[in-house]
Amino acid sequence: MVSLVLRRFPGGMSGHLSRFGPPIILLLLLLAAPLVLSDFRVNLLGKILAFAILALSLDLIWGYAGMLSLGHGVFFGLGGYAFAMFLKLEAAKGELPDFMFWSGLKELPIFWAPFQYAWFAIPMVVILPSLLAGALGFLVFRSRITGVYFALISQALALMVSILFIGQQPYTGGTNGLTNLTSVFGHSLYSVETQKALYYITIAFLVGSYLLCLGVVSSPFGRLLVAIRDDENRVRFSGYDPAIFKTAVYALSAALAGIGGALFAPQVGIVSPTMMGIVPSIEVAVWVAVGGRGTLIGAIIGAIIVNYAKSLLSEAFPDFWTYFLGALFIGAVLIFPRGIIGLLRREGWQWPQWMSVARRRLNAVGSATASVWRGIR
Amino acid sequence: MTQNGHYEGASIPAGKLAGDGRNILSVEKLTIAFDGFTVLDNLDFSIGYGEMRFLIGPNGAGKTTLLDVITGKSKANDGSVTFDGDLDLSRHSEHGVVKLGIGRKFQTPSVYNSLTIFQNLEASARFRNRIIGLFRPMSRAIIQRIQETLELIGLTDRQEQNAGVLSHGERQWLEIGMLLVQEPKLLLLDEPVAGMTRRERDRTGRLLQDIARDRSVLVVEHDMDFVRQFAQIVTVLHQGKVLSEGTMDIVQQDPQVVRAYLGRSRGRTGAATAGEGTPPALGVSTATTGETPHLTGG
Numbered sequence: 001m002v003s004l005v006l007r008r009f010p011g012g013m014s015g016h017l018s019r020f021g022p023p024i025i026l027l028l029l030l031l032a033a034p035l036v037l038s039d040f041r042v043n044l045l046g047k048i049l050a051f052a053i054l055a056l057s058l059d060l061i062w063g064y065a066g067m068l069s070l071g072h073g074v075f076f077g078l079g080g081y082a083f084a085m086f087l088k089l090e091a092a093k094g095e096l097p098d099f100m101f102w103s104g105l106k107e108l109p110i111f112w113a114p115f116q117y118a119w120f121a122i123p124m125v126v127i128l129p130s131l132l133a134g135a136l137g138f139l140v141f142r143s144r145i146t147g148v149y150f151a152l153i154s155q156a157l158a159l160m161v162s163i164l165f166i167g168q169q170p171y172t173g174g175t176n177g178l179t180n181l182t183s184v185f186g187h188s189l190y191s192v193e194t195q196k197a198l199y200y201i202t203i204a205f206l207v208g209s210y211l212l213c214l215g216v217v218s219s220p221f222g223r224l225l226v227a228i229r230d231d232e233n234r235v236r237f238s239g240y241d242p243a244i245f246k247t248a249v250y251a252l253s254a255a256l257a258g259i260g261g262a263l264f265a266p267q268v269g270i271v272s273p274t275m276m277g278i279v280p281s282i283e284v285a286v287w288v289a290v291g292g293r294g295t296l297i298g299a300i301i302g303a304i305i306v307n308y309a310k311s312l313l314s315e316a317f318p319d320f321w322t323y324f325l326g327a328l329f330i331g332a333v334l335i336f337p338r339g340i341i342g343l344l345r346r347e348g349w350q351w352p353q354w355m356s357v358a359r360r361r362l363n364a365v366g367s368a369t370a371s372v373w374r375g376i377r
Numbered sequence: 378m379t380q381n382g383h384y385e386g387a388s389i390p391a392g393k394l395a396g397d398g399r400n401i402l403s404v405e406k407l408t409i410a411f412d413g414f415t416v417l418d419n420l421d422f423s424i425g426y427g428e429m430r431f432l433i434g435p436n437g438a439g440k441t442t443l444l445d446v447i448t449g450k451s452k453a454n455d456g457s458v459t460f461d462g463d464l465d466l467s468r469h470s471e472h473g474v475v476k477l478g479i480g481r482k483f484q485t486p487s488v489y490n491s492l493t494i495f496q497n498l499e500a501s502a503r504f505r506n507r508i509i510g511l512f513r514p515m516s517r518a519i520i521q522r523i524q525e526t527l528e529l530i531g532l533t534d535r536q537e538q539n540a541g542v543l544s545h546g547e548r549q550w551l552e553i554g555m556l557l558v559q560e561p562k563l564l565l566l567d568e569p570v571a572g573m574t575r576r577e578r579d580r581t582g583r584l585l586q587d588i589a590r591d592r593s594v595l596v597v598e599h600d601m602d603f604v605r606q607f608a609q610i611v612t613v614l615h616q617g618k619v620l621s622e623g624t625m626d627i628v629q630q631d632p633q634v635v636r637a638y639l640g641r642s643r644g645r646t647g648a649a650t651a652g653e654g655t656p657p658a659l660g661v662s663t664a665t666t667g668e669t670p671h672l673t674g675g
């Protein structure tokens with residue numbers, strides 16, 4: 001439908017449309033969504049938009065600086081926990097939170113106390129993730145660990161942090177995480193109005209994060225990130241220290257992921273260590289790949305499409321929806337390796353071109369498979 | 378290359394000492410070994426201000442390793458490298474060495490394929506900016522310098538194209554341009570004409586002569602025709618030591634040089650070195666290093 005509308009525009013505008021069209025159309029659709037969707041779907045979309053901020057943060061480092069982090073769920077989770085600690089203390093109304101009581105704690109741990117204040121908890125949403133990313137990044141990038149080794153270390157981080165949070169039951173709520181978050185600044189999380197407000201706040205933060213990332217990647221700093229991706233050694237021998245650039249953008253990305261997490265927590269009413277684990281962290285990479293990495297808007301669109309599809313499929317086919325998801329990912333990588341937005345920017349809004357790209361890729365994949373098969377036999 | 382008016386007034390001829398006899402780079406008793414194998418062996422070597430020096434030698438002579446030590450990529454076991462008077466280069470990191478005024482071009486052309494030609498030069502030109510400075514627009518002086526460099530390397534008309542579409546030779550020029558835009562005092566070029574056509578080679582030679590009017594240049598090269606055509610002073614490196622130094626004619630006649638090249642060639646190609654006299658011997662080494670032997674030249 002979108003493509004039909006857009007093709008009415010004169011051809012000369014298509015260049016601008018393929019760049020600025022998707023973000024604006026998407027924003028309008030998201031703003032209008034509560035008019036047509038049920039409250040349940042709006043809440044679902046709100047959660048997905050929090051994921052979209054996470055996807056955006058990964059695209060910033062993966063798509064531009066070439067650093068694939070397979071542990072970005074950690075920063076999302078840290079932001080989520082930081083804000084959920086505030087919400088948990090609000091729900092406890094001055095008493096000891098329920099899980100601490102069950103774990104035998106007598107009083108609030110010292111590091112929990114400041115989280116009862118919003119002026120402390122809210123900055124922590126970005127400070128905690130970026131501190132962790134900054135420290136890890138500094139060590140990793142200074143040792144010139146790149147590529148798949150960085151991906152493995154970031155994955156190990158996801159495992160480590162989630163195990164740590166599961167193990168520290170009295171302080172973190174263990175496997176269950178922080179549950180029964182009831183209100184935010186006095187507004188009940190169970191009310192439709194609050195959830196709608198959170199939905200629009202999430203859109204605002206998504207737009208802000210998008211513009212911030214756009215500003216970064218279109219600055220000379222952003223071009224140096226691309227330069228680092230293309231040839232890190234040339235950058236180093238051009239008088240820059242790549243480690244500083246990578247650490248800085250990794251920390252910025254972690255902060256954005258933290259914001260995503262903090263917006264996620266009140267919309268779900270719970271944060272748990274599962275969202276920091278390995279699987280969710282890898283899923284983020286899938287969203288970005290499907291949407292088209294190195295495009296920013298692609299990360300957002302990928303996150304929305306994959307998560308919405310996941311939700312619809314899991315309702316319709318509870319037993320085997322994960323296969324659809326796997327097929328979507330494999331299909332996207334094999335047939336449209338630049339993702340949805342990468343395809344749009346190259347081929348425009350032209351169905352025939354899309355089909356011919358798909359046919360070419362499928363032929364290539366087919367002949368490669370055939371030659372591998374011959375090799376096996 | 379025709380419009381670089383500001384180079385015309387320079388009085389230092391390419392390849393000659395600047396006149397005061399001081400050295401921009403002094404390498405003293407430099408020794409470096411990898412796994413017990415000595416690559417540079419008590420090496421003494423120097424380049425004067427405003428000089429264009431060619432460094433040749435058989436494969437494994439230590440040429441690239443010498444560049445690695447100068448640029449901080451490898452640490453020497455012993456000895457010193459002094460730059461521009463009294464700067465001890467071993468105290469500086471790779472990016473620090475660049476800030477002191479040493480630019481290096483790698484053997485394989487290294488440019489940023491996803492950026493435009495202009496952006497490639499920009500990414501290089503802003504190397505003195507702090508991170509915050511990289512969010513501000515460029516100063517006029519830098520834009521001016523980029524435009525001059527584009528003229529010099531002949532890519533002005535194509536500055537908006539992605540560097541990924543450039544031919545091999547053009548990529549080499551772009552990388553040289555990325556160094557020039559930083560206005561280095563010393564330029565290190567590792568095989569700048571490798572893989573170039575004859576026309577590209579000649580153009581590069583003239584470009585190097587232009588460049589050398591304003592700064593010191595050290596060229597590592599395997600292409601003997603090219604060296605013969607454009608070099609005034611040549612240093613021959615062999616087994617980590619300076620074997621011979623002087624004009625190409627003198628170096629070619631040096632029996633030690635002949636032996637070094639012949640010994641290697643014989644080991645590799647057997648009877649191919651049967652020719653008499655010295656120039657053919659150097660010619661053979663060109664062939665053994667995998668370069669296309671050129672039919673004509675020097």
